[in-house]
Amino acid sequence: MASNRQGSTKRGKKSAKPTKKKSLWNYPRRGKGRIRRWLPSWRFIVGSFLLVAATGVGAFAYLYMTTEVPEPDDFALAQSTDVYYADGETKIGTFANVRRTSVPLDSLPDYVPHAVVASEDQRFYENAGIDIRGTIRAAINNLQGKPIQGGSTLTQQYVERYYMGTTTSIPGKLREAILALKIDQSQSKDEILENYLNTIYFGRGSYGIQEAAESYFGIDAADLTLDQAALLVAIIPSPSNWDPAVNPDQAMARWERVLRRMAEDEWITVEEAEAARFPDTIEPAAQNQYSGTDGYILAEVRRELVNSGAYTEDELDTMGLDIVTTIDEDMQGYAVQAVENLPEDRPDNNYVGLISMNPENGEIMAMYGGEDYLTRARNTATQDRAQAGSTFKPFGLLAGIEAGVSLTDRYDSSSPYEVGGQEFENFQLRGLGNITLLEATANSVNTVYIRLNEEVGPQATRDVAVRAGLPESTPGLDDTLSNVLGSASPTAKEMANAYSTFAAQGIRTNPHIVREIRNRDGDVIYTGDTSGERVFEADDIANLTYALESVVSPGGTASQISALGRPVAGKTGTSSFLVSAWFAGYVPQLATVVDMYQIGPNGEEESLTPFGGQWAIQGGNFPAQIWLDFMMEATRDMEVEDFPEPASEPTTRAPIPTFVPEPEPTTEEPTTEEPTTEEPTTEEPTTEEPTEEPTTGDPTPTEEPTTEDPIPTVEPTVDPTPDPTVDPTEPGPPDNPGPRPTPGRRKTRTKGPPLSPAGQVPNCTQYVPDEA
Template sequence: MSDSRRSSGSARRAAGVRRASAQRSGQSSRPRAAQSPKGSSRTGKRAASAGGASRGTRAQSTGKRAAGTRSAAARRQKKNFLNYPRAGAKNPWRWIPSLRMIAGALALMVLAGLGFAVWLYNDTDVPAPSDFALAQSSRVYYADGETEMGRFSEINRTEIPADEIPENIKQAVVASEDSTFYENRGISPRGIVRALINNLSGGARQGGSTITQQYVERYHTGTNTSYLGKMREMVMALKIDQELSKEEILARYLNTIYFGRGAYGVQEAAQAYFNKDAKDLTDAEAALLVAVIPAPSAYDPANDQDKAVSLWDRVITRQVNLEQMTPAEGDALEFPETAKPSSENELGGTKGYLLVEVRKELLEQGFTEEEIDTGGFTIISTIDKEMQKHSVEAIKDLPDDRPKNNRVGTMTLDPATGAIRAMYGGPDYVKQAQNDATQSRMQAGSIFKTFTLIAALQDGYPLDSLWQGNSPQTFDGGWEVNNFANASYGTVTLERATASSINTAYAQLNLEIGPQRTRDVAVELGLPEDTPGLTEDAANVLGSASPTVGEMAEVYATLAAGGVHRERYIVESVTRPDGSSRYEHEKEEKRAMDQDVATNATVALQGPPTVGSARKLEGIMGGRPVAGKTGTSEKMRSAWFVGFTPQLVTAVAMFQPGEDGSEQSLAPFGGEQYITGSTWPTSVWGQIMSRSLEGQEFIDFAPAVPLDNEIRSRSQPSPQPQPTQAPPPEEEEPSEEPTEEPTEEEPTEEEPTEEEPTEEEPTEEPEPTDEPEPTEEPEPEPTEEQPSDPPGNGDNPGRGGGGRGKPTEKPTAEEQAAGIG
């Protein structure tokens, strides 16, 4: 019984478990599914099971469709990742880039920039310092391209170790040039941004350079102005900052930087400015050296004291702001006194004038001083070594009793190009920096008559036109003109008046054409318009203007070149260290006068070297054709000879300044009683030209040609009374002032000089041979009579101020005496 109860209990428990399980299973199904009652048929259970399966199938199908829809949408979204054109937006908004597109573009630019930076970093190498060291000294050569004339600032640098560079100059350069030097990594982002904004806004281009970048520029790369060059410079600065310590970078910078006065590095700068070593520099001196770094030549106290003081104060102010010194210490500093700049030995002697002239021309062509001194250029000059030697020797060969303050300037040009072949500016540039060939000015004297001659030919007066050569003559306005020794020549041709340099004839001619014409021709041939004394007064024909030797050589070269003007120059070419051309002279020329006029003027100018005051050249030049003109200013304060052959032109001038710079009369020397253009200037000219032309072909000048504008029908001037004395030998000596000193003071001037006793022409008696029309003689009017019937007529073109060009006021006796002969 008990077993039956236990079995029945077990069965109930089992049925209870099953029912509980069935209940839990029914609760897990949909609420609409009813529970099967206990003892229900299995068919009902299967139906219920089938209904549940059907509903599950429909749900599964719906889920698949939803998943497919989401997949298609995802595919559509993937195809238009940038959302451009913008989905769901209407025109025109759908075409405006979306934020997604803008962000993508920016990301792409960043990636490209990073890629470029990586490429640039890997592609940029820091060159060896020796690359810069090899290109520091510029050499100047003679025209042969092989003989070295000199160097510009051969590198004057003494490197000192970092621990020997004084702390005060380190602090000063950091305060002035790069206050973030010890914090930055070789570049300054803030400085780069500031420079970029400035450059884009149109300001002067800046580089935002740190000290490290400046070191790279000066020690490795040279000056860079392009953006790519600056970027490479920044990469090098980054690399160097990683390789070297800050102290080493600063030391190399201070050992490399140019401080002016030919000094590279702080050690030589300390010597150049203060005659001491760098370790002994005071705070004030260190600040001044740093102040001149941006532009050493411009900011040197010797060149611009005010600017130097201003920049020096700026450096100290920055040091105070960085607490490198206290305000009290800064206020206590005084501007230091600097040593006078010393000329380099390269400029010693006569070649110093040549080198300075070369530098001057390079600066005019756009070179900077630092570029000239550090560019490593090969500079070919136009100077012929042998011609230069002859010019120097000609001055050295002057007599030993020549006064110490007697000075000479010479210049020799090639008229076909304008090239300066030789130049003597003085004995030693270091002792006398004034170049007597290009800077010293002297009254021209009778060499100015050449311009009146050319103007007359241009206005139609031929070489055989006639003019009164008697002395004295008084013209309208009371202008009285005398010839040398008050000699009278009677009626003379224009050609004879040129050969004998007859003052009265040329004064009449100048009034006839108008004094302005003389001035205009001088300017047309190349004389600067602002030449001192270059006026339109009647006395300008006698040479009251004061040109330089170089200027007169250039204008006479125009005549020698058949009327074509070419500016003189001294630099032929400049080549970089890599062999590329930096500069090449380009010939510029213009026609200043008709070639036939130049030909006839040259014919007239052959008179002085053959039968006139420079006839000693006949022997010196060995019969070579020469054209030229002597000139002596009033009171013999200057003496000239300017002449030419078809191949070369040379100008020579001699003067004598006093201790205070005032003009003095030339003191006689070498056995000459007077120093005039026909004495030592002509001798110097002859020595230079005869030796320079040795071995070259003898070339004749072209003969005179008829000019289309010549005035053939003209009245002849009234002849003056026969002179009671023969004209003196053709000396280039000025007459004394006629209204103050009698001509009796000059009796010895009429005596023939040593080299001329037998050369006086019988035609020196003016009346018998120089009067082509003796029928004009019946009117022996006194010399006081004005030339009332000058050649030509009032309608002749080119007459200047009209009529005879009367002077507006009476010239002084000094003016009318300037340039006799």
Template structure:
């Protein structure tokens, strides 16, 4: 009998408690708020019951659906930049069904080893993998999948792609049910006939044909391992696109097949010993014919890139509407311009070599959109894109990189440098001497950076690069848009010894045209899915990065405009609107460029030629240039004329626009150089064009220091506000350490550089004579110094030959 207590006349039974005694009334301390074991157990049992009920209900109500009809695939359409004119379609679902029983066991097991090693024994779902992925996703470590091969089969054969948790739960239930209802061989066979393998191939039979030109039943162990290895990302891991990753995945598949017992050691050793099974060349369908094929291939690659993430499989089946950045009128002008190259097939005089490669790229500086691109004549004949893959030495198109670096580090356009030729820079070439020549060894005297840019004077830019720092030139090139690491931090980088593609060179000049605002080049403007939702839109002008200040860019734009006004790019004056640019010709005329821009459009025209072993060779002169006394192709020949012709059509409907405002330096009298005889006229301004106001007050008189000790000579010149550059050579005219000659003794602007030649003493290898022997004049190297002033090409000698523009 329970005891009771009396409280205020009431009797309360003791020992009777609620089942869920919470808060616990018989506990006086804070522990009364801690749940009892009954509450804990009860809650857990209730939760388990609810989950079990949900799972049972889901299991009962989830039926295996009918397979997805292949006829449900929708065509994706690509449009030109106007958004209405069709460029091409993506709808190639190439599939041939094969019976699993006809395939060697290792074909299916290669896929099992690569995608789901537990396939033959699991229930269709990897619960550990699901828990691991769920935990990782909750931690914010990025979404992680845990799909078994059976779940992938469900997704591709029955349900289509799902990403939400409810969809994944249904997918798991279907995988469990299908594993109970279908044999593993049926599941694997259907999977092999369904999965996308890249190259437009759906199913193992189409994949075997596309990669190796054989039937699936005839695949070798090694070939099966390669095909299975690239399943997760077949476009980007295709051996044609990423051979290193394809080989890594092939090796991984073979290792897994051996580890899981699907092949024996002898089969493994045979496959490894034979090496990576090279795939056959990939030939696209006819929609890729002609120059447009290069554009469609670029669209496909950009859609698969990070940020858009549309795979080739989705592109060929999901019904996307894709608008490109390519202006149809500009693209037509680009194709028409390249077609002006004389061709043997048309019976043209002096045709181009069949090995000549030509490219043209136009970019809108405001947002980085590619407005026109010529990568080749026919993508079906040659899938190598001359504009995005073809790389050649940039020549003097790199000089603006040094100019920008110099301007950022305090130099100004009115600074004067020794433009004579040849010049030797001691220790500049990795510790060795570097001899640099101008075009035909032409000596320009003491000139400012404007004229040095306009006339592409190698010796001035070599000295400017040494003063500024080659590492700064390399850094500026990267900031402008050249791929990082391409431009080495050595003195000769100013002469364009590095190789660049036309696309990245256009990007660099577009950044200059945009006043230092850099955008990412792109060809996809907008993607809309089949439901009309915008899946992707390219970044606009507000997404550009400010790489340079406007003052630096204003000076750079002005200097490059003088290339057109008075220099090697003068044919571009015919455009009739503000234009700027730079010619470029690599050593031995292996490449020729004109890189230029207006305020609204940056365009690069490039040529290079390949030999029998795909090595670059001298461009064979063609057209009217083949008939000249000194036949050669330089940046100042066909490239600048082609650029001008194209831009006249491309800019016809664009506003004229203006470059950044800049006050040019006042003209200074140019010192008469030690002239190299030349039949071509120089471009010195006539005396009548000198400004009326006297310039002498702004100049300083250069002290004569010949015969002085070098340290005293330097001190005297620096006291006069001048810069000093010293080179040394053997001489019996002056004692060691004394000045032999100086580059100027006239009046020059403050801050000009005076070059001194200092004696190293008598050459120990020569016998002294009673009288000084006149040093013979050096004969220019015919391979590097044969061009005349302003001719658009030229080079330097020594171990680091330079380029001219």
């Protein structure tokens, strides 16, 4: 029996299948279709979502608990920016000394905070410091290509601008949101509004609503009208750009927006919005720190950084930076003194610009932009323009050198010289015979340079000027035959860049006035661009420099410059009708340019009024004297360096195609004719002035204007600049000083632009000056 039971039990018992242990990772999923086996289960999806959410909540909770809220006063600490000379220790001035006077919210009219809420955060009283709905709405609008919107609440703006600074990173935005939440919990809405209104930047160096009311309207914030309050609130996002004195159209559009939104939110009635009138503002008050000549340095530093996009106006005024300029304190003093050395009877409307550059790195070592920035907020060295006159001739000479022309090649210098229906003349209609190009440079003979420009083509001359450093947009810079005589009107800074390229043996650098910027921790966060680009061959520049040395040698048009006692090269320049006078020159370590011009009562260019016992103001007298006075001191402790020797040249060169100008259009008045009967009817190109006045005979000028009649222009009322519509030339000495030793001839060159371009005799366009 026992055995039977055992047997029956064994036969009746089914064998159990082994159970498989489930793994955490069940992919691909068993028992599912070909596609579904690769899809995650709903449990996995839900679990993953909960895990991420829990992690995010935990991280947020941790950050919320560990983030400390600073005191409200800490938010308001917008630090000023200090600007220093090149030594990094001597302060020149400060940007935006923070002017702030806190006022209680209940002292302000109700429409002041209401305007802020309507414009900056319509859900301010409902949100908890952040607005998820507003953020999502702004993101959708931005993705749809609509006008860019921000999702920051008023509280977040408060946090960003005065505690964290501008931030775009995800961790930074997260911390900003946490601070906004905590501030909303620790301060009432009225406290947040009061702190916001007392710390926000309104432009014009004003922090807070009280200073803004004084800066824009000359009143206390408690006396603001609805119209005025709406305007101040309207410009909050970009006060420097939307100031009515800068951009009245944008200011009005923003002002209307504020009133419209206040009416929509029922802070004011529609009738009150319609009755509002755009308020008048007072003129921005210049800060006293901008007084004198240093004001031009501060303004130029600001302009360079803002125009480059490196910093905004607001950032320069609030970030607490240390800006080290390239300006050498001693050299700056020498520049100011050199101009102040001018005779006391100098006319009030006579202006001088001076720029001195380091050719090696483009640093501006000294800059004279005017007597007092508070009196005239326009820089004579970087903003005002003057006709270049014969300081332009080196561009034509270099174009010739690149094309294989030798300094020993001879040209007919007879005067007048007619080409294309125009006449070009030398000083006192006098030719110097068949002279070398070197002699023509020393005496600045116009007719020789016109013939040279015919050979190489005026386009080549223009190309050299642009490669050297003149902007292509320079007024008067064209491809006409007389461009070599200086019809273009650069700034002193632009011309200094070009001559600095010569001093650097053909390497062009970027002129700049900011060397470096340090943040609050002392870390260098910005450096000026000191890189260089080779634009001319060194041998060509060596020949050019050799020729320009003749200008300052005995018998040249600026022989007094030889008193510097070291190798120096340069060029004088005087425009036609004496509307401008220049001297541009360089030693191996420093390039300096000085220009002088005169502005009439209506902004028109005027002929320079003689003063200081001179019968005429020309490049070879006062501009050269200013240059020499400055350089004598600036180079006193510099090692005396020689220029490279000029390159040797062959005895012959290949013929250069002759430039054939097109005939003048019959519908236009010839450029050689005068618009009135008061001026000469032909161009009067001359050579260059002598180093001394004639001792016998009538007091005839030694330097005479050059080409076409000036076209009067009415320039802007804010310190307009001269009109370069006249093709200037350069007068020269009455006697031929004879040639100086010349270099050998060198190999014929075939590089460079086309040598026989078609063109037309000059017909300058009217000049529109830069903005102030």
